[in-house]
Amino acid sequence: MPRDPSTLLSPDTRAAGERDPYLTQLGERIRSLRAARGMSRKDLARGADVSERYLANLETGTGNASVLLLRQVAHALDVPLPVVLAEVDDQGGPRAAEFTQLMQWMAQLPGDQLARVREACRNALAPADSRDARHRRVALIGLRGAGKSTLGRGLAQALGVPFVELNRAIEEEAGASLSEIHSLYGQAAYRRYEMRALERVLRDNEHMVLATPGSLVSEPATFNLLLAHCYTVWVRTSPEEHMARVVAQGDMRPMQGNSEAMTDLRRILQARTPLYARADVTIDTSGQDPQASLQALRAQLRLLGA
Incomplete structure (x- = not known):
């Protein structure tokens, strides 16, 4: 019964x-x-x-x-x-x-975005010579404070290609700051601007190094578009260094009114780790100065032919 x-x-x-x-x-x-x-x-x-x-x-x-x-x-x-x-x-x-997890992502997508996922899968399974165009763009993913911007600027300079921060492109797309987008329009609108900004920078830059927002991987269609058109690098570090670097940049928001800031950060990192792990390559910046991290990343990219 x-x-x-x-x-x-x-x-x-x-x-x-x-x-x-x-x-x-x-x-x-x-x-x-x-x-x-x-x-x-x-x-x-x-x-x-x-x-x-x-x-x-x-x-x-x-x-x-x-x-x-x-x-x-x-x-x-x-x-x-x-x-x-x-x-x-x-x-x-x-x-x-x-x-x-894959089925959960697919359940969120309308028909036109499902077509993008299908294309991403096709590209991922295609012969290596047909994926050369993807290797002309390097996208850095990871939680805020990992060192994406510093590493990205150095890599772009070394490769002689433009460095693009998707956050700035999102603000240009919306005509508002990130905080204004969230407070005035909400998260759903932010995700739409994020997708449009990514589509635009991909269209406008055949070669580039791209630093992405930490939460981009949580939006399946946007993340799959990135994976299909860029060689992705997970820039990771320890939770303690994530927090220390954000505070060192003068941003005290993670600590204000939140006695469990580190616990929350660890939880976010744990939840996103399976998504970040989909990157082509991982670079750990823990305990490394920017130059050492850049050298390690360039060595990995050369080793993998990117």
Whole structure:
């Protein structure tokens, strides 16, 4: 006999310490989606018009998973509700997890963007000589503070090609600063400007070194477009160096009013690591000065024929 759904949703009806596996999985997925977008729990609660307490219970697998409220949460995360509700077979191993992630990305795309993904797959499986054009553009991905701008400028100068910061291109596209785009128009509008800016810089630059925003990898269509047209480099470093470099640049926002800034940063990095890992090559700048990192990157690019 099927169990009463209320026994699955109400923490008071279950044995102490016992949680329904699906609700636990649902909470972990919401927490991961939130982290990948760099949203605090407070930000998501406000965007979804739910209480922080409800969201905390939901993320720990102890809350009442109302479908209507889940729909609001999915909307605030800018993902379709099926992506939030998807049930994953945790017995399937890494291959099953990778396939599920791919399906979640695909579920978000309209028809025209699915065509772009198909083209990206075609390019990835094409013979090496047909991918030469992709190697003329080097795109640096990674969390803020990894050293993308410093490394990118040095690489562009060494290669004799333009250096482009996608953040600046996004601001040009929108006619507003990044903070104004987010505060006035919201995350969905920012993602549209990000895609348009990327399309424009790809169209205008046959050769370049491109530094991208840390969250670009969270938007499947935009990230796949980047992967299809650029040779990508994950610039990574330790969470401590990420934070120290951002603060050294004079930006205290990560620390203001947030006693758990480092915990949040680690969570974001963990959530995005599988996405950053899709890059063609990785360069670790931990404990390295800019010149040493540049030399290491140039050596890897020469070794791989990029």
